[in-house]
Structure formats: structure tokens, C-alpha cells
Amino acid sequence: MHLMSFNRMSGQIRDKNYNHKAISAALDIGTDKVVCIIAKNRNFYESEKNSTIEIIGIGHNQSNGVKTGNIVDLNAAEDSIRIAIEAAEGMAGVTIDELIVNVSSNNIESAVYEVGVPIHNSQVNNNDIQRALHASYSQELDDDKSKIHTIPLGFSIDGIQGILDPIGMYGQRLNINMHIITTDTGPLRNLNLVVERAHAKISKMVVSPLASAVATLSLDEANLGTICIDMGAGCTSFCLFIDGMLKYADAIPIGGHDVTLDIAKQLSTPIIDAEKLKVLYGGVLSHVYETGDLINIPLVGDGEKQNLTQKVPKPIVADIVRPRVIEIFELIKERLDNISKSLCKDNRIILTGGMSQLTGVDELATQVFGGPVRRAVPRNFNNDININSPIFSTAVGLLIFAQNDNIVIKKSPKVKKIFKSGGYLSDISKWLRDSF
Structure with a gap:
């Protein structure tokens, strides 16, 4: 399996099963502004060796109904989001059904958990890793908290840290370190609701600082x-x-x-x-x-x-x-x-x-x-549309995430209930199947 390092998050390294998307859309919902960016993946159309993202539409509007990253007025926020999306669609000449959205709430929490399982037959195989991953994903949260990201950081065997790929190694116990980022469930439900009211569907969510980092570092x-x-x-x-x-x-x-x-x-x-x-x-x-x-x-x-x-x-x-x-x-x-x-x-x-x-x-x-x-300003995609400003860092980072299907962003059971379509994030079995 592959750990979620920065070079994979930013798309600088892609797995062989990487799924290029023809069209991607990102929605940055902030307290001051709402930005929607639509991009075309040239690689999808031209079969180039290296994927190139071409921004084909951008819409931005003053944000109303949002305070400290949380929805406080559904009607006002819906209007702001709809105007931004429609402006981006009008420039791009396409209609989008789903998009990736940021979580900018000040209530995000970050914690690293270590979960271990005994190694069968003393040599690590895929089944051992799957059991360790399942154990880590089953970490219980408070009733009012939901997972946004579950990111594998590394493995250890019998206390030896820093193992990147444990397959084939000998030992008695396999541990995995998982970085879990959570937030309050209520604001997530409101975020999903307001985007649905704007006639769109959320495909993924990414916390704002991570999106900005991917766009600028x-x-x-x-x-x-x-x-x-x-x-x-x-x-x-x-x-x-x-x-x-x-x-x-x-x-x-x-x-x-x-x-x-x-x-x-x-x-x-x-x-x-x-x-x-x-x-x-x-x-x-x-x-x-x-x-x-x-x-x-x-x-x-x-x-x-x-x-x-x-x-x-x-x-x-x-x-x-x-x-x-x-x-x-x-x-x-x-x-x-x-x-x-x-x-x-x-x-x-x-x-x-x-x-x-x-x-x-x-x-x-x-x-x-x-x-x-x-x-820092977001990376330059060499497009005619100017996004060379720090105000677009989160939106550009979301766009990069939208183009990278191999990024691990795991939903908890409580978040699954929020997103009825099940399209919010890939489930455990698909991630395990694609990662090995």
C-alpha cells in the first residue's frame, strides 16, 4: 500500500490505477467569498504523459450566511453558492453535477492513533494490513463528531518505527499510525444541505489548511x-x-x-x-x-x-x-x-x-x-484565467484534490448518513482494493 505523503496529495506521484477526470469542479465556501473553479484535464483528452489541468471557468461572489466557516443562514448562503457556481458554469460552458468542497470551520480537530494487530504466520501479508486498517477505521468518536480525513502515516513492527511498506517483513505485531481529522457533525450536515439546495452534490470534502498547503507548498x-x-x-x-x-x-x-x-x-x-x-x-x-x-x-x-x-x-x-x-x-x-x-x-x-x-x-x-x-500564491497552471493570488489557494488545492482519485479521504459511519448518495468519499473496500 502507499502512505499518503505530500507528493501523492499534490499529484506529483500517481499510482498506476490513477483515474484521470475529464472535468473537475471545486467550491471554496468562506466567510468573505465563495469561489467555484471548473477545470478540464488535458491528459484525459490528449493522452499526454503528464496530466495538465486547464481552468475553463471561475465564478466568485460575496459570501453571505457564513460565519467563521460555518453556515448560519441557509437562504443567504445558498444564494451566494448558486451565483458562484452558475458564473463558473457560464464561463466554462458546462454544467456540473458534483464538486469538491472545503471545510473551513474553526472546530476541526487533529489526532494520531496507533492501532495494532497480531501478525499471522510471523510474516506480514495483505490480510494483516487490511485487519490493521479496519481496526484503525473503527476508532470510536463522540456522537457529535465526524471524520473528515483518515490518513495512514506509517507502520511499526514490534516497536520498530518508520516502516513504509511492511509486506513480507517478519514480526509478531503490526501497528499502523493513522492521522484522523474530525469536526462537528452538525456543521457538516448544514454544509451538505446548502450545497444540495444550490442543486449540486458534494463528492469530497477537504479541510481548508490542507487544500491550501497542497496548492502552495x-x-x-x-x-x-x-x-x-x-x-x-x-x-x-x-x-x-x-x-x-x-x-x-x-x-x-x-x-x-x-x-x-x-x-x-x-x-x-x-x-x-x-x-x-x-x-x-x-x-x-x-x-x-x-x-x-x-x-x-x-x-x-x-x-x-x-x-x-x-x-x-x-x-x-x-x-x-x-x-x-x-x-x-x-x-x-x-x-x-x-x-x-x-x-x-x-x-x-x-x-x-x-x-x-x-x-x-x-x-x-x-x-x-x-x-x-x-x-505564497497557488501554483501556476499556465492558464489564461488569472488565479495568481493567495485568495485562491484553497480553491486551487481543492481542484488538485479533485483530480487525484488516489488520495485517501475516509468517511465515518456518521458522515455516511449525511451523504445519502454514498459518493462523498471512497469506502474502505475500494481503497484497500486499489492500494494493493
Whole structure:
């Protein structure tokens, strides 16, 4: 069998049974925007040796009815999703029936389980691995939790770790390490419902930080150790790759929208104008602006009706933004430090998502985490449609997942009940059959 390393997730290595798809569609549902991307696999049509994805349609719309990645208004969210899908379909000239969708909730949880079985006849065969996998998939969860990903990380035999392929090896007990990512069941049901109401079907789900990582990390970065931070509007999610394997994923319920609200409150300006200020002057380093430079901003309340404005120095916006971004980075660092104090300083930091565009955010991240930092945009597919922006990282990562049928994403029995069609994710037997 094959472990789910980064090079398989990102499609850089494919199994012989890899199933090329003619058309794929991805839907990124965020707090600020909804993005739908439709792509054609040139390899499917032209029988090229190396698959090339060609984006043929993209639609995006302001997101309504979504808060911190969760659906809070079904009708508003349905309208936003339908508009984005229809725009992408109109550009592509196709109608899509199913798509891959992100899970951007701040309630994702990550844990690694080790499950073991005795080895029959002292030599590992396929049946031993199947029994170990079945045992790992049967891990019980709380009633309100559902599995999103179940990813094999590695094997051990009689305590010897780091075994990639145990077939044929001798020993008494075979253990498998499985990385299981879960979230609350209720939000998953609502996500499925709102997409169905928009006349589409979910084929797969992927947590946002993993999708963004697949779209932005290089193979070397995944192997050497990287923390990918997706700085979204509703929440900030992150994941950790070490030795090419996904070791941890998490999210905090603070994002770019909170920065906008900070600006609006502290400068008494309308939220829409606070968003503009964040985009235009929302760096985190006040020294990049001249202290004497002033900007006019409208006042909220009666001031809006009378077109009243106030003059404030440009650096004050950065002074408002900086504490919130520091809070986000320190919360991430705290969660990673709880695993190991060395994770932040020993691993590279990749920043993506809309708020990664803030001036100086990479320098601030270096100060907090202590390691090298770079800002990342999704990989270039050499298409006429421009997606060279960090706001598209999650959507592009979803598209890569949609093209990679050999990626292991396992649903739990509770999630099976949510998706009546059974098409959400491949079942255990198919995965076992295809992996050996």
C-alpha cells in the first residue's frame, strides 16, 4: 500500500490505477467569498504523459450566511453558492453535477492513533494490513463528531518505527499510525444541505489548511518541515507537514473580518470603509508610512448622512491591525508549542489566504515564530484565467484534490448518513482494493 505523503496529495506521484477526470469542479465556501473553479484535464483528452489541468471557468461572489466557516443562514448562503457556481458554469460552458468542497470551520480537530494487530504466520501479508486498517477505521468518536480525513502515516513492527511498506517483513505485531481529522457533525450536515439546495452534490470534502498547503507548498518544503497558515476572513487555519506527511491540522476563530471590525470600531468608520482601509493601508509595520501623511475617512452614524470625515495619520491603521495579527500568530504558536516547543523554530512558515497580503505580515511572522517565512500564491497552471493570488489557494488545492482519485479521504459511519448518495468519499473496500 502507499502512505499518503505530500507528493501523492499534490499529484506529483500517481499510482498506476490513477483515474484521470475529464472535468473537475471545486467550491471554496468562506466567510468573505465563495469561489467555484471548473477545470478540464488535458491528459484525459490528449493522452499526454503528464496530466495538465486547464481552468475553463471561475465564478466568485460575496459570501453571505457564513460565519467563521460555518453556515448560519441557509437562504443567504445558498444564494451566494448558486451565483458562484452558475458564473463558473457560464464561463466554462458546462454544467456540473458534483464538486469538491472545503471545510473551513474553526472546530476541526487533529489526532494520531496507533492501532495494532497480531501478525499471522510471523510474516506480514495483505490480510494483516487490511485487519490493521479496519481496526484503525473503527476508532470510536463522540456522537457529535465526524471524520473528515483518515490518513495512514506509517507502520511499526514490534516497536520498530518508520516502516513504509511492511509486506513480507517478519514480526509478531503490526501497528499502523493513522492521522484522523474530525469536526462537528452538525456543521457538516448544514454544509451538505446548502450545497444540495444550490442543486449540486458534494463528492469530497477537504479541510481548508490542507487544500491550501497542497496548492502552495513545494515538495522540499513538505519534506523538510513546513507550517502552512491560511489567513482567511472568518478563521485562520493551519497545518503541519514533516517528512512529507501531514502531522497536524487546526484552526482558530479569528481572521481578516476581525481586523476589519477593529478598524471600524477604533476609527468610528463604517465597516465597508474599514475594509477599504485594511486593503489600502492595512500593513502591520507602521514605520513604512510617513507619520505626517493623513487620510480622510468617513464617520459612522449621523456622520454618514452628512458626509462627515475625519483626518487620521496613515500609520494608525497599521497600529490597529498589528495587535490582532500578533494575537493570531501567538495563538497558533501556543497550540504548536503544546505539541513540541521546537516545532515553530525548526520548521518553515508559509503564509497564504487573503490576509497574507498585508504589508509586512511576513516580517511580523518571523518575529513571532522565529523561523523563515514566505508568502505564497497557488501554483501556476499556465492558464489564461488569472488565479495568481493567495485568495485562491484553497480553491486551487481543492481542484488538485479533485483530480487525484488516489488520495485517501475516509468517511465515518456518521458522515455516511449525511451523504445519502454514498459518493462523498471512497469506502474502505475500494481503497484497500486499489492500494494493493
